[in-house]
Structures are given as C-alpha cells and as structure tokens.
Amino acid sequence: MSVTEKEIIVPGRLTLAQLQRLCGTERVIVELDPACRAVVRASADLVRKATEGDAPVYGVNTGFGKLATTRIARDDLAVLQLKLLRSHAVGVGEPMAETVVRLILLLKAASLARGFSGVREDVIDTLLALHNKGVTPVIPCQGSVGASGDLAPLAHLCLPLVGEGEVFYQGQRMPAAHALERAGIHPIQLSAKEGLALINGTQVSTALALDALLATDRLFEATVVSGALTLDAARGSDGPFDPRIHAVRGQPGQIACAAAYRALMVGSEIRRSHLENDDRVQDPYSLRCQPQVMGACLDQMRYTTQVLVREANAVTDNPLVFAADGHMVSGGNFHAEPVALAADALAVAIAEIGAITERRIAMLVDTAVSRLPPFLTPEPGLNSGFMIVHVTAAALASENKSLAHPASVDSLPTSANQEDHVSMATFAARRLGAMLKNTAHIVAIELLAAAQGIEFLRPLKSAPALEGALRLVRSVSPAMMQDRSLARDIEAVHHLVAAGDIGRAIEAEIPELQALRLA
Numbered sequence: 001m002s003v004t005e006k007e008i009i010v011p012g013r014l015t016l017a018q019l020q021r022l023c024g025t026e027r028v029i030v031e032l033d034p035a036c037r038a039v040v041r042a043s044a045d046l047v048r049k050a051t052e053g054d055a056p057v058y059g060v061n062t063g064f065g066k067l068a069t070t071r072i073a074r075d076d077l078a079v080l081q082l083k084l085l086r087s088h089a090v091g092v093g094e095p096m097a098e099t100v101v102r103l104i105l106l107l108k109a110a111s112l113a114r115g116f117s118g119v120r121e122d123v124i125d126t127l128l129a130l131h132n133k134g135v136t137p138v139i140p141c142q143g144s145v146g147a148s149g150d151l152a153p154l155a156h157l158c159l160p161l162v163g164e165g166e167v168f169y170q171g172q173r174m175p176a177a178h179a180l181e182r183a184g185i186h187p188i189q190l191s192a193k194e195g196l197a198l199i200n201g202t203q204v205s206t207a208l209a210l211d212a213l214l215a216t217d218r219l220f221e222a223t224v225v226s227g228a229l230t231l232d233a234a235r236g237s238d239g240p241f242d243p244r245i246h247a248v249r250g251q252p253g254q255i256a257c258a259a260a261y262r263a264l265m266v267g268s269e270i271r272r273s274h275l276e277n278d279d280r281v282q283d284p285y286s287l288r289c290q291p292q293v294m295g296a297c298l299d300q301m302r303y304t305t306q307v308l309v310r311e312a313n314a315v316t317d318n319p320l321v322f323a324a325d326g327h328m329v330s331g332g333n334f335h336a337e338p339v340a341l342a343a344d345a346l347a348v349a350i351a352e353i354g355a356i357t358e359r360r361i362a363m364l365v366d367t368a369v370s371r372l373p374p375f376l377t378p379e380p381g382l383n384s385g386f387m388i389v390h391v392t393a394a395a396l397a398s399e400n401k402s403l404a405h406p407a408s409v410d411s412l413p414t415s416a417n418q419e420d421h422v423s424m425a426t427f428a429a430r431r432l433g434a435m436l437k438n439t440a441h442i443v444a445i446e447l448l449a450a451a452q453g454i455e456f457l458r459p460l461k462s463a464p465a466l467e468g469a470l471r472l473v474r475s476v477s478p479a480m481m482q483d484r485s486l487a488r489d490i491e492a493v494h495h496l497v498a499a500g501d502i503g504r505a506i507e508a509e510i511p512e513l514q515a516l517r518l519a
Contacts, residue, residue, distance in 0.1 A: 005029070009106070011036050011113040012313045016305055016519040019312060020214055023103055029132050030106060032113050032124070039115030040124065042323035044191075047118035050328060051077055051192045058319050058330050059196040068418075081195030082162060088155035088199055089165060091140030096153070096204075098136045098168055100211050104157055105131040107203040111315055117197040118321040118328070126161050126188050133183040138166040138173060139204070145414060146425030149317065149334040150204035153426070158198040163187035193321075200317035202336040205425035209343045210308050212432035216301060216350060217518045219440055220294070221503030222496075223353050224257065224513065225469050226446040227290050228264040230360045232462045233453030234370045235274045236283040238265045246291060253302070254295030256516055261291060263512040268463040270454075284369060286359035293356050297349040298516060304349075305518050307342035336425030340408035343428035347435060351397075351404035354439035357446050358397040361390050364449045376452040383483045386449050389490070393445045396438040403435050437498075444493035447473050447502070448486065455479045465506045465513075472496060472505045 007022065010033040022028055050057045051074065061077060063070035064084065072080050096104075109127040112119050130137065137160050143152035159165030160176035169179035180187055231238070238261065246258045265271055282288060319330040365386050367374045377385025407428035413420040451473045454462055461467055476496065477489035496502050507514040 006031065008033055009110055011110045011115075014110060014309070014312050016309050019103070019210055019309070020519045022106055023099060023211060023214055027102070027132075027134055030109075030128055032109070032128070036113045036115060037121060039323060040113060040119070040121055043115045043118045043321045044120045046321050046323045046326060046328065047193045048191070057328055060193045060328075064196070077192045078190055081190040081192065084195040084199065085155050085159050085162065085190075086164070088151045089159050091143035091152040091156055093140045093142035095168075096139045096141050096208075097211075100207050101136050101139055101157070102131055103207040103211065104139070104154075104203050105137075107207055107312055108154070108157065108198070108201065110313070111201060111203065111317070112197060114315045116315045116320045116322065117317050118193045119197050120191060120194070122188050123161065123190075123194055123198070126185065127158075129183075129185045130160060130167075133185060134169060135160065135176075135179050135183050135185065136168040137176070138168060141430060144204060144426035145412065145422035146202070146205055146336040146340055146428070147334060147422035148415070148419050149200035150202060150336070150426055151199050153204040154199040154201060157204075158195075161188055161198070162190065197317045200334045202311060202314070202316045202334065202339055202425065205336045205339040205343070205423075205429050206308060206311045208426065208429035209304070209339055209346070209432065210312065212343075212429060212436060213301065213304055213308060213346060213518070215436050215498070216346060216432075218500035218503065219350075219436060219443065219497060220298065220301065220353065221500070221507065221513060221516060222440075222447075223357060223443050224260050224290075224294060224516065225264065225466070225502050225506065226357065226443050226450060227287075227294070227360060228261055229450040229454070229462065229466050229469060230364060230446060231261075231283075231287050231290075232265070232268055232270045232466060233372070233450045233457070234283070234287060234364060235270060235278070235457070236287040238262065238271060240283070240288045241265070241291060246295075251292075251295055251299065253298035254291045256512075257295040257298060258291035260510070260512040260516055263510045264465050265463050266465075268466070269460045270457055270462055273460055284359075284363055286356050286363055290356070293352060297352055300345045300349040301518060304342040304346045307338050311339055335421075336423040337408065340423040340425035340428045343425060343432060344406040344408050347404045347406075347428070347432055350432065350435045350439050351400040354397045354400050354435075354442045357439070357442045358390075358393045361386075361393050361442070361446050361449050364453055365390050370453065372453050372456055376449060376456075377483070378456075378481055385480070385483070386452065389445055389449065389486055392490075393442045396442050400435050400438050403431050403438075407431070440497045441490060441494050443497050444490050447493050447497070448477060448489060451477075452480060455481075465510050468506045468509075469502055472501065
C-alpha cells in the first residue's frame, strides 16, 4: 500500500471530508496538531496524582463493572490495565476490514488527544505509529454490545500496543510482537487508567458506521443516475420533477433530488419523442415519486452524517479527566445509543433505496407498463432475457428488509446487571455493509436493465449525461440480444457502482448531482 500524503488532524475538529480522505485505500501519514499535547500531559498528570492518594477512583484503583467496589493495591495498578486488555480481547468472527481498522486507530487517537482521558502522549503516539507504518490490528467483527464502549474489539485493537495480539503487516497476518519489531515500533507499558481509556469508547461502532455512510454516498449518486436512465428507457415523464411541486412541500432532500433528476434529463431525444400523443396520464410511483423517496433517504443520510461526525470528534471513555479544575468524573459517554439510532436510520434508507430500485426493474421487464419487449429481449419465449435477473434483485431487496430491522431496540443486560441497558450499535453499524452490497447489486441490475431498454429505442439518444453513464456500463457489458449468463456483467457494473464511478463519470457536467454528495 502506497503512502500518498500527510494529514494534520486537530482533535475535536475532524470533518467528513477529512474522514473520507482518511478512509481511502491509500495509506495517509497522520500527525496530531501539536497544540493538543499540553492538555494531554495535564490530564495524565492528574491521573498520576490520583494514584498517590487514598480515594477510590473507578478504573484507576478499583476493579471494573460489577467489580468497581474492589480496591486494587498501588503496586498492581499497571498490571490491572494490562489484564484488562487481555481479559476483554474475546471477540469472534472474521477480521474487520483493514480500512475500517485504520480509521478506528485514528478515531481512538484523536479522542484520547482531546485531553480528557488521562493517558500519556506515548499511548497516542503509538496508536498513530501503528497506523502510519501500516501495522493493522486484527479485530474480530463480533462481540460488542455497544455500551461500556466497544470493549472486545477495542481490546483487540490495543493489545498490539503492548506487543500482544495479532496484526496484519505487509500483507501477512502475524503476532503483533513480530510486526512491531519489523516496523521499528516499541511496545509500551501501560500506566494507571490507560487500559480502560483504550477500550472504553464508541470508536469501532463509529468507524463502521462512517465507512458505510461514505459508501452510501457513492451508492446514492449512482441510484439517482440509474433511476433517471430507467425513466427514459420507460419513456416516462419528467413533469413530476417540476421545481414548483417540490417547493410547496419544502423537504430539502426532495428539492435537491428533483433538481438532479431535471438536470440529468436535459437534452434527451427520447423524452422529446413522446411529449405529444402519449396516452399515459401518470407514471408508476417508482418513476414519478423518485424525488420524494430518494429525497427522504438523503435527509436521513444527512442526519446520520451530523451524528457520526460529532461522534468521531467525541470523548467517550469513562471516567473523564478534567485537568483544568482537577476533577475526575464518572459518566456514561461510552453508551453508543446515538450511533445505534443513526445506523438504524441509515439502514432504513439503504433498504428503501434498494426497494424502489427493485420496483423500477420490475416495471421495465413488464411490457404492460414499460411498453418495451417482454423481459427486455427481442425474442421472448426462446429467450428469458431479464426475467431471472429481476428475481435476483427481488431476493436482495427482500433480504435488506430483514436486515433493516432496528438493532437499537434490542438490549441484553451484561456484567451481572451493572450494565443493564446497551445500544447494540456495533451490530447496527456492521450490518450496513451487507445491506450496501445488496443494494449496489440491485442498482447494477437496474443499470443493465435500463441500458437494455434504451437499445430498443435507438437511434434516439438519451440525455447527454445519461449517455455518458450508458457508455460506462457498455464498456463492461455489451447489449444482450440473445440469452447469456449476466452474472459477470452484474459484478462488473456492481464494481462501478460501489467504487463511485457511475457518478464520477458525469457529475462534473451536472452540478445538481454533485450537490447531493455528503462530502
């Protein structure tokens, strides 16, 4: 993996655009704004002073969770923190994606660097060293309930700091101790509270949700393009995109989406060909109500963006250290309910994007509605055309409906009922990946179906912008006039959708489309 740039991060001031750069496949060298270091030192000094006193301080000289009433001897305070990491590293399942883990490292470092966690600079610097030298901790994807922080996954993230656990390094999975030696990173010895500060927090849930949000941004743009292309293939009307309709309702996402659909349709010969003598009065909802449905999804995405960017900048461990007034205060910022609810909102939006897209595919293959050849094939009967391709889209849309069930409404008490309400934010965010993959495949199928529909309307051309999208689709999938397996075609177009290539191919000439982007 190549290193392309250096990024200075200011704790508490990360933006979505900056997070998008840091989420990329290229490794970025990250440095902290030096201004944050004085408050980090003051916070760590307050914890050190607390260890010299006799007053009980949670997680500093006491046990954890239900064991908070157990006092720990002063000589055991450092080993307490090490044992905390070891005992909590009990995740199961496949490893999280390395891109997500790198983001978790950055979010954890940025949160600790706010100076309210009581850790030494060495801890933060070592987290950044792992990121900057490409040493990526292996984090099993299951095992967090999203309260008391993402305990198990963050323990796996942070064990390598002390030379334990496993990492990915230079394309191999290996013991952390070996990778640290090869990368020239010295393991640290934890001091009081540092283990607790490392595993308390919402950084795993937040990183998973942010990664999904940025992918949804790319998916959304492609879906608007595919919906406009389907409208033209079905010889639908752009009248429902009239700005007056959307202005009187006043929903911002709807207004923005309608503007994008209008811009995408400008110059379509197909649209001009049926402005007169078309006996259809209104199009099906899946065509006519695209701004209303997609606009509502966009508003959900924007809400999710606000919550997740705030959380990316938040301090979410416990207890918190307020060096300015010399106090350490126990609280519950580790509870990831904001992330869980935001992830659930995003899940519903992703499911709806897929649902309305599937309906447009169904409309295209139905000759009674689209007035195109049955199942988009010139010889129906001898050929099945897009019959079963639509079945695949229907299966994926149905699967998304189950996955969209809110995770945040489920809570199981843990830690002998001390932690009696949890958020399930980690699962809420993690399941978004499967939903995004499903929906991107549905959109890929729509692009193929719409492109096939346009073939029957030639030599008329669609709008110039949409013809650009068509060329991109046709660069990986030729028209299908005789049956063949479309499995590889679907995967090829899915890659274009997931990578953001569909939107990028035309957004420079359609500012209204670019205006839909979150970052």
